[in-house]
Amino acid sequence: MTDQLQQRILAELEKIVLIDPHTHINPHAPASQTLADIMGYHYYTELAHSAGLDRLDIEEPGLDPKEKVGRIVGQLDALDNTIQVSWLLEMCVAFFDFEEDAITADNWEPLYDRAAEKMAAADWESQVLQQSGLEQVFLTNDFDDPLEGFDTSRYVPCLRTDDLVFHLTKAETRRRLAEATGIEAADAKSLETALGKLFEHFTGRGARACAISLPPDFEPVSVDASTADAVLGAIASGRELSREDAKIASQFVFWTLAGLCTEHRLPFDLMIGVNRGVYEEGVYQGQDLFDQRTSLFIYRRLFNAFPRVTFPISVLAESSNAELVAYSWIFPNVVTNGHWWYSNIPTYIESHCRSRLEAVPRNKQIGYYSDMYKLEFALPKFGMYRRILAGLLARDFVIARRWSEKRAVDLGRQVLRGNVERIFANR
Amino acid sequence: MTDQLQQRILAELEKIVLIDPHTHINPHAPASQTLADIMGYHYYTELAHSAGLDRLDIEEPGLDPKEKVGRIVGQLDALDNTIQVSWLLEMCVAFFDFEEDAITADNWEPLYDRAAEKMAAADWESQVLQQSGLEQVFLTNDFDDPLEGFDTSRYVPCLRTDDLVFHLTKAETRRRLAEATGIEAADAKSLETALGKLFEHFTGRGARACAISLPPDFEPVSVDASTADAVLGAIASGRELSREDAKIASQFVFWTLAGLCTEHRLPFDLMIGVNRGVYEEGVYQGQDLFDQRTSLFIYRRLFNAFPRVTFPISVLAESSNAELVAYSWIFPNVVTNGHWWYSNIPTYIESHCRSRLEAVPRNKQIGYYSDMYKLEFALPKFGMYRRILAGLLARDFVIARRWSEKRAVDLGRQVLRGNVERIFANR
């Protein structure tokens, strides 16, 4: 009975046309061209490498896409338990009429060819969007992205600020900033002006969020202008910064961005907890991990100082979710945002989603985003989330709290779609 | 079948008359007078504020109770998913014959009036206790509470020591202490004497516990008398203390209290993990949060030094429960105590309660307390806990371990009531 109830709720949730509020889609090449675009996703390359495939077998220069897929397929039997491989299978079934239980050495070549054939269709991108029930896709753009040559009402720009906050000490970053803004930022004031120009450019092209990923030990604090001037002057003159001064530079840029979010009425997506390059010899994008010893407590000054900025927050460590629930429950400007990366597996989604539904105001929950690099991934990822959500709505709301099915579906709709529209509204 | 089993166990658990071992009830006004007393509970004001209601709309000086309820009701549709609002609904159904699915702008006024009418009954307090199956309610009294004018066998005093440990540096605290004890505490010895007088006063009036809430970074250690003398002297002379000296003062008072608990055979309730005033602009009592980076390891000296004091421990961070299970499993004087605040939601209660039932001796588990400010809250809060407990007893004991239903209910009874009686026995 519960099963049928869950199925009915799921069927309703599947009718909801989606806005995906965080992806890494390249709007100039949003869909895949071959299965290598799908299986080259770091989830597959890193898991295949972790299970035994040599990194160079995957990243050999000039490697033919089909050959690459063949090599990864050779490792799939060690990964078929993972939820990531279940996404792969689901994509192949949904998009490429694949009918086997597993992708194996014996059946992958016809699959590869069939996929390439379908992907070659002129309207493949539209087919994928249509079949996935996907209307709008948020991007994660470099700060110097011209944001031209694509439909920004379908592919919504978001200003990614990692480079500005953590790599301003690099000459290349400063060169890019100067080129994008026409300003050589050598002190607090000129840097603020330059960053303001980026915001103008982005919001002028329909940007809906500023975004950044942060290491577990980053602590946002306000930096006074004279301290910032000294450090930025040192950077501009090319001097090597001490660790402490580099931290100050990061803090100053970050705090300035939050101020600009207030001014330009942009939500500031914080993705908290990633340590970059932990596994030095890992495959591309398969080197980052986390340290659970972090806390939203170190963000308290930020949340207090910028009450008019909405902070959609993603946490990487499983144990951080309970803090996110509590901070979203208390701070009006903190909202929960999806299930990120290492926490994006059903065991954790189920518990995190349930706790949020129990304790965070329903208008402050952004249910899910795909984080995808290619459009085909929205279908299985949102599918996974919707099934979990349907199960929770059935059990905790319709059965335990005697809600009507309609009311439960309405809650699902708000979390899946309504809040995305409202929180990232075009102002 | 499991469902029916769970219902049968629940029915038995519902027959158990309760002692609520931790509340913030004012014994001079234990029950509510209007719905504003219920909806003014910080759970509703902070969630309403978090969801968008202005703090000043809630805390406007001189605000009429009915008007206040109306304003919060206006925000309820953004909160109806929360377990806290499910408590509200459950109270309205149980106490005020409310029959709607939700409290809305259209139906709240008759509800308000109906509630006021019922609450005006001379025996409203007794009605609530009776209907809630509640026999005895532990209080949390200020250290200088005269403990007069109420029935201490129904409303059991407990000595709250937060002010003594963390605010002795304030002149007001010292004035209150001097007034309550007749002693001007200016060194270790006189402070011990003063604190001893408080214990005598409290135990003389039937107190059953000493209690305190602690920040995540508080580390109990013994402070030698001469160090304490120096710091207490500085406090008495009104000198500003360094952070380090203030910490020493806190540690000295805390350690002295533990010694007095030994002497007076009082359990010492530790509520571990709250950071006060994190959200500075939050509503009253809606400003506190936590930092998960804490450990019971920092309490090891205390647990070793006071083997004859029972420490019922509540943890605020979800991730602290696994430590609490292990420390209660090993230390004879550590017992688990309820599900506190941000951990008081079904997702966490279910997992925490299950782990405790699996690994902590059954005579060392205090199942639940309401933490309520008004009597009406015991009903839905204990109701939530009992349903979860009944589910675990059914699944993990009757089904998985083939216990008889009677035996499972006996375990439930011990956790819900028996241990409270024994651990907080009047000595």
Added chain:
Amino acid sequence: MTDQLQQRILAELEKIVLIDPHTHINPHAPASQTLADIMGYHYYTELAHSAGLDRLDIEEPGLDPKEKVGRIVGQLDALDNTIQVSWLLEMCVAFFDFEEDAITADNWEPLYDRAAEKMAAADWESQVLQQSGLEQVFLTNDFDDPLEGFDTSRYVPCLRTDDLVFHLTKAETRRRLAEATGIEAADAKSLETALGKLFEHFTGRGARACAISLPPDFEPVSVDASTADAVLGAIASGRELSREDAKIASQFVFWTLAGLCTEHRLPFDLMIGVNRGVYEEGVYQGQDLFDQRTSLFIYRRLFNAFPRVTFPISVLAESSNAELVAYSWIFPNVVTNGHWWYSNIPTYIESHCRSRLEAVPRNKQIGYYSDMYKLEFALPKFGMYRRILAGLLARDFVIARRWSEKRAVDLGRQVLRGNVERIFANR
């Protein structure tokens, strides 16, 4: 339906003959001689003590085994909820034809005698192995164990290195090392040689792993030879070491062991997170606890520096599992290993096992080990694990992902047995 499916899968898993990859079995006395050997296991003594039994009642010198069992039985009614006591009951039912619901003051004596009688059989050890479906048992040997007088193909040696890493500063440890190797280790080079001799001895006797348990704050780093020489020289000369120097000594020995694991192709079992002697007055082996504030991030240098060493990792803190999942997902040389000690209860096993099955390559998961001191414990402990595993395979794979039952059982077999064989292969 799910129940029957789970039972069918469980029945298949129960046919798998086991290798237990981590125990504390004494190969010269692997099985119990009386119930006191079973109930003297620290799980029972520490829980009985925690529930109220005096330590001296348990550890009274010269205490008769039967009397000891009687005393612990007297406390069992306060522990019968625990999963550990469910193991006890399961052993008594399976091995000693016990038919009661609980072990009580009224029925324990006949049980004791019946057990003693059965254990007196010449082939008791074989009976237990046979009935438990256990083929091979890994040991945890002191570094100076002669490894003689037992069948090393049944009882597989593993080199335990705690003493070397953490107690080299003790004269007794150095004496034992000198005796075992004929080398007085007084500098980096001679210590490496001595440790190398231990590896030769162990691998020559069929050892399959090097193993160590580590406190939560241990951070593996490389120590250069001259620094090591200075510290080791100080140790050899009997000088008292500073905390810092003792840490360097530990780090040097640990890093050297990892190098020898590369050379001798031994996996290095890391059991991360235990603080020793936290409860000073606890019963034997019932004094250790943990501090959740730890991270695998502090092992990054090790994992990067020794890519050819496999590190099967056990974590003690519940919250560490999410890190273990992520680090095993990314690092080819990190694999998950069982459910250790305070995390070895169904609540945590279920969530940890589920998350691993969802995100770690299937060839990198060592499902379970018993950690037992006496052979009889494998039956209930592996039984507990298999039931949980069967439930997850049924629900998450057969039902949710439509796997065939055979395919699900194959995954179970790999996790339970196949990976143990491959990862700890005799090279």
